[in-house]
Amino acid sequence: MIKILNYSEINGANIFSRETSSSGVEDIVSEILRNVKEKKDAALLDYCAQFDGTAPEALEVSPEEIQEAFAAVDNKFVNILKKASENITTFHSCQVRNSFILNECKGVITGQKVVPLDKVGLYVPGGTATYPSSVLMNCLPAKIAGVKEIIMVTPAKYGKINPIILVAAKIAGVDRIFKAGGAQAIAALAYGTETIPKVDKIVGPGNAFVAEAKKQVFGVVDIDMIAGPSEILIVADQTCNAHYIAADMLSQAEHDKMASAVLITDSPELAQTVSLELENQLSLLPREEIARCSIENNGKIIITRDIETAIDMANEIAPEHLELCLDNPFDYLDRIRHAGSVFMGKNCPEALGDYFAGPNHTLPTNGTARFSSPLSVDDFVKKYQYTYYTKSALSKVADDIAYFAEQEGLLAHARSVTVRFDE
Amino acid sequence: MIKILNYSEINGANIFSRETSSSGVEDIVSEILRNVKEKKDAALLDYCAQFDGTAPEALEVSPEEIQEAFAAVDNKFVNILKKASENITTFHSCQVRNSFILNECKGVITGQKVVPLDKVGLYVPGGTATYPSSVLMNCLPAKIAGVKEIIMVTPAKYGKINPIILVAAKIAGVDRIFKAGGAQAIAALAYGTETIPKVDKIVGPGNAFVAEAKKQVFGVVDIDMIAGPSEILIVADQTCNAHYIAADMLSQAEHDKMASAVLITDSPELAQTVSLELENQLSLLPREEIARCSIENNGKIIITRDIETAIDMANEIAPEHLELCLDNPFDYLDRIRHAGSVFMGKNCPEALGDYFAGPNHTLPTNGTARFSSPLSVDDFVKKYQYTYYTKSALSKVADDIAYFAEQEGLLAHARSVTVRFDE
Numbered sequence: 001m002i003k004i005l006n007y008s009e010i011n012g013a014n015i016f017s018r019e020t021s022s023s024g025v026e027d028i029v030s031e032i033l034r035n036v037k038e039k040k041d042a043a044l045l046d047y048c049a050q051f052d053g054t055a056p057e058a059l060e061v062s063p064e065e066i067q068e069a070f071a072a073v074d075n076k077f078v079n080i081l082k083k084a085s086e087n088i089t090t091f092h093s094c095q096v097r098n099s100f101i102l103n104e105c106k107g108v109i110t111g112q113k114v115v116p117l118d119k120v121g122l123y124v125p126g127g128t129a130t131y132p133s134s135v136l137m138n139c140l141p142a143k144i145a146g147v148k149e150i151i152m153v154t155p156a157k158y159g160k161i162n163p164i165i166l167v168a169a170k171i172a173g174v175d176r177i178f179k180a181g182g183a184q185a186i187a188a189l190a191y192g193t194e195t196i197p198k199v200d201k202i203v204g205p206g207n208a209f210v211a212e213a214k215k216q217v218f219g220v221v222d223i224d225m226i227a228g229p230s231e232i233l234i235v236a237d238q239t240c241n242a243h244y245i246a247a248d249m250l251s252q253a254e255h256d257k258m259a260s261a262v263l264i265t266d267s268p269e270l271a272q273t274v275s276l277e278l279e280n281q282l283s284l285l286p287r288e289e290i291a292r293c294s295i296e297n298n299g300k301i302i303i304t305r306d307i308e309t310a311i312d313m314a315n316e317i318a319p320e321h322l323e324l325c326l327d328n329p330f331d332y333l334d335r336i337r338h339a340g341s342v343f344m345g346k347n348c349p350e351a352l353g354d355y356f357a358g359p360n361h362t363l364p365t366n367g368t369a370r371f372s373s374p375l376s377v378d379d380f381v382k383k384y385q386y387t388y389y390t391k392s393a394l395s396k397v398a399d400d401i402a403y404f405a406e407q408e409g410l411l412a413h414a415r416s417v418t419v420r421f422d423e
Numbered sequence: 424m425i426k427i428l429n430y431s432e433i434n435g436a437n438i439f440s441r442e443t444s445s446s447g448v449e450d451i452v453s454e455i456l457r458n459v460k461e462k463k464d465a466a467l468l469d470y471c472a473q474f475d476g477t478a479p480e481a482l483e484v485s486p487e488e489i490q491e492a493f494a495a496v497d498n499k500f501v502n503i504l505k506k507a508s509e510n511i512t513t514f515h516s517c518q519v520r521n522s523f524i525l526n527e528c529k530g531v532i533t534g535q536k537v538v539p540l541d542k543v544g545l546y547v548p549g550g551t552a553t554y555p556s557s558v559l560m561n562c563l564p565a566k567i568a569g570v571k572e573i574i575m576v577t578p579a580k581y582g583k584i585n586p587i588i589l590v591a592a593k594i595a596g597v598d599r600i601f602k603a604g605g606a607q608a609i610a611a612l613a614y615g616t617e618t619i620p621k622v623d624k625i626v627g628p629g630n631a632f633v634a635e636a637k638k639q640v641f642g643v644v645d646i647d648m649i650a651g652p653s654e655i656l657i658v659a660d661q662t663c664n665a666h667y668i669a670a671d672m673l674s675q676a677e678h679d680k681m682a683s684a685v686l687i688t689d690s691p692e693l694a695q696t697v698s699l700e701l702e703n704q705l706s707l708l709p710r711e712e713i714a715r716c717s718i719e720n721n722g723k724i725i726i727t728r729d730i731e732t733a734i735d736m737a738n739e740i741a742p743e744h745l746e747l748c749l750d751n752p753f754d755y756l757d758r759i760r761h762a763g764s765v766f767m768g769k770n771c772p773e774a775l776g777d778y779f780a781g782p783n784h785t786l787p788t789n790g791t792a793r794f795s796s797p798l799s800v801d802d803f804v805k806k807y808q809y810t811y812y813t814k815s816a817l818s819k820v821a822d823d824i825a826y827f828a829e830q831e832g833l834l835a836h837a838r839s840v841t842v843r844f845d846e
Contacts (some may be wrong), residue, residue: 010622016668035695076826077826077827077830080823080826080827081827084823084827090525090527091525091808092537093534094523094525098521100517100518102513102514102517102781104513108780109767110514110780110781110782111758112514112517112518112782112799115758115760115761117793117794118760118793123535130832131831132830132831133827133831138427139846152426164830200794201792201794207563208649214432217721219791221794222791222795236674243842244839244842244843246844247835247838247839248839250835250838250839251833251835251836251838252834252840253835254835254836256676256832258732264542281551281838284838285834285835286482286832286834287832287834287835291835329621329811330811333536333809336536336807336809337541337805338538338807340461340807340808341807341808341810342807342808342809342810343809343810343811344532344809344810345811345812345813346814347812347813347814347816347817347843348810348811348812348817349839349840349843350677350839351824351828351833351836351837351838351839351840352812352817352820352824353808353810354811354828354836355824355827355828355836356820356823356824356827357531357533357810357812358525358533358810359533359808359809359810360536360790360808363459368642368645368803369644369807370541370623370805371623371624371805372805373805373806373807374643374808376535376804378801382793382794382795382796383796383797383799384759384761384762384763384764384765384792384796384797385514385763385764385765385776385782385783385797386756386759386764386765386766386767387764387765387767387771387775387776387780387781387782388752388753388767388768388770388771388780389764389768389770389771389775389780390770391769391770394770394775397687397775397779400503400506400507400779401774401775401778401779403499403500403504403508404500404504404778404779405505405588405774405778406557407500407518407553407555408553408554408555408556408708409553409708409709409775410674410677410678410710411675411708411710412670412673412676412708412710412714413674413677413774413777415673415674415704415707415708416669416670416671416673416674416772416773416774417772417774417775418664419667419670420667420770420772
């Protein structure tokens with residue numbers, strides 16, 4: 001059974017914090033990185049043989065393999081992938097930013113240019129979880145940003161990649177796909193090998209080894225956030241259908257045992273009925289064991305005084321996913337400050353956002369929504385500034401700059417300006 | 424003397440890479456962080472006594488101390504600080520982004536809200552280098568972003584803070600100032616103490632201990648980039664004045680011995696005259712020893728075939744500062760992809776940007792301009808997404824979403840949608 005608590009028993013900010021341990025991973029990963037950096041393809045192929053059952057004949061996926069994948073996936077799913085891509089593209093296109101230029105004084109120009117990254121690497125996990133939605137959510141913002149080359153890596157168990165991953169990659173516009181997974185694939189993207197190009201940024205989810213590898217190569221290349229276990233916080237009042245809420249909580253709980261689903265409500269009755277509904281619905285799930293473990297260990301129902309308090313708690317918790325199961329969710333929009341993705345109203349299950357609506361599903365976890373954002377087009381561009389002054393414009397501010405530099409004790413700074421006016 | 428090399432001898436991407444070692448710092452810093460996290464103000468005051476000569480009577484700077492600082496700083500400098508602030512404000516105001524909302528289908532709303540961070544901590548170094556320009560460059564973008572509270576920490580040697588730092592802080596709009604420096608001040612901002620509030624993000628430069636402390640608290644709070652030693656790359660042709668170029672190179676070199684100034688030119692004559700000019704001008708500098716060490720160890724003049732090649736090298740190097748000392752710098756703007764801040768033309772010494780023109784002076788170093796950006800308003804906001812569907816709108820896509828979820832093997836995801844239409 002899920003725990004039911006009163007809000008006075010809760011330290012809001014820590015509600016989703018769980019112990020994650022990855023002892024030993026660090027050293028294994030740093031050895032893999034070192035090996036691939038030195039021996040490149042040779043090391044990579046060795047690791048493929050060791051971890052994926054076989055070293056692929058060619059690391060790069062061929063056009064024929066893509067064709068075969070399309071033949072193997074039913075048309076209905078191809079069309080759904082295309083519809084989802086359209087929605088994701090429409091939403092993320094609003095994130096595109098223009099460069100700007102200022103020229104308010106004679107002879108003075110300053111500006112900021114927005115430039116897409118040259119090359120981005122996209123990690124796609126293999127194994128039990130096959131998530132074509134992640135391919136769309138990670139690739140499309142990069143595509144919209146104008147990244148020149150998007151390079152995907154994914155493990156090929158016994159030489160094969162799940163065809164729905166290949167189809168999603170093609171629809172999303174991935175440029176090249178390589179058969180490599182784990183820390184070794186991250187190393188290949190960070191350092192480059194004879195076959196796999198070095199990239200500027202690596203994005204995408206992965207297991208503990210992949211996450212550790214991304215941490216270790218950060219600085220050599222950029223990385224996206226290291227996502228923690230997934231979380232949902234649902235705020236609901238007594239008008240809500242317990243059946244729906246339990247279903248939404250379980251959609252989070254089935255991800256993995258570390259996932260966490262929390263309901264905050266001002267209705268003790270709703271708390272009771274959701275608790276019973278969870279038990280009823282758990283037994284219907286193929287992934288019952290995982291979901292039950294998540295609900296029993298990390299799940300909570302918290303009873304608050306009123307919905308205002310629940311909203312305050314939501315801001316303090318800064319959840320990855322926030323469902324406002326209320327009749328008038330837009331009344332509360334201005335109050336929401338800290339969350340990754342907000343699902344407004346009673347007909348907006350998180351799954352709508354995981355796959356389809358358009359906003360990204362790569363979101364800040366574990367309270368980091370206080371300062372982090374969902375993956376977006378911004379993650380695939382960078383900016384630089386520029387400044388132009390004519391000699392006459394510089395002459396008007398030269399003394400001020402020199403005086404400023406002198407105050408900081410940097411005389412060569414001052415000289416670099418005044419030298420232009422020495423005769 | 425500075426080294427003069429042919430471009431064929433150069434591996435562009437590594438031109439600014441220098442060994443930086445900070446052995447031993449890690450353990451010292453983690454102990455300081457642990458202590459301040461546990462014992463809060465008490466530990467902080469102990470460290471102040473140990474490192475700054477005295478524990479201040481009150482950690483927070485009082486309004487009287489601010490008044491005294493204004494009395495101690497000459498009016499001319501106050502006015503220059505205000506003018507610089509205006510320029511920085513004008514430039515950074517162009518970076519402010521609007522939220523957006525999409526409502527293209529009946530019953531479907533998606534949007535992205537841009538929200539300023541709640542609390543930001545600003546580290547300002549004490550010691551020999553007193554940089555009021557850093558106070559302006561770090562604080563003003565946060566202010567423009569709408570950050571609710573900007574909290575500055577800076578070491579007070581024997582209880583005193585340099586008055587120009589206090590004046591700059593006040594002009595830039597810092598809300599509260601505390602007398603604390605080093606790793607212990609970073610710990611106070613990351614964890615909070617009885618006196619110093621916990622913040623969401625820490626920005627600002629600092630020594631090796633401060634940099635290491637920022638790295639270690641990253642995740643608990645956000646941090647800005649960890650800046651490496653400063654760099655300038657100057658691209659110049661035979662029409663340039665060697666006198667000016669040498670002065671610009673020395674303005675970089677005087678920062679510290681690790682700083683690095685590199686000239687790329689297609690003119691062997693210019694290379695020679697700049698080399699001689701450097702020697703002449705070095706002897707004029709109060710910080711000659713530092714500048715000479717930087718020029719001799721890290722400085723270079725590279726002779727290329729032509730300016731096109733020089734621009735290609737600049738992109739490969741992705742320098743922090745790039746001066747295009749050319750008659751027609753705007754002809755090359757579209758070619759520039761990777762740099763922090765670009766100074767266009769012959770009358771745009773870097774010092775103009777360090778203090779005055781408006782663009783930020785906190786810039787990506789060591790090649791990270793390939794994927795990182797200058798400090799900007801973006802660093803002080805975060806975004807969240809929201810989604811609203813009516814039941815009718817959800818009904819139209821329910822089957823597609825359920826099918827998508829089934830393909831990923833996540834049946835509870837599918838159920839969370841279909842359950843709303845079971846009767």
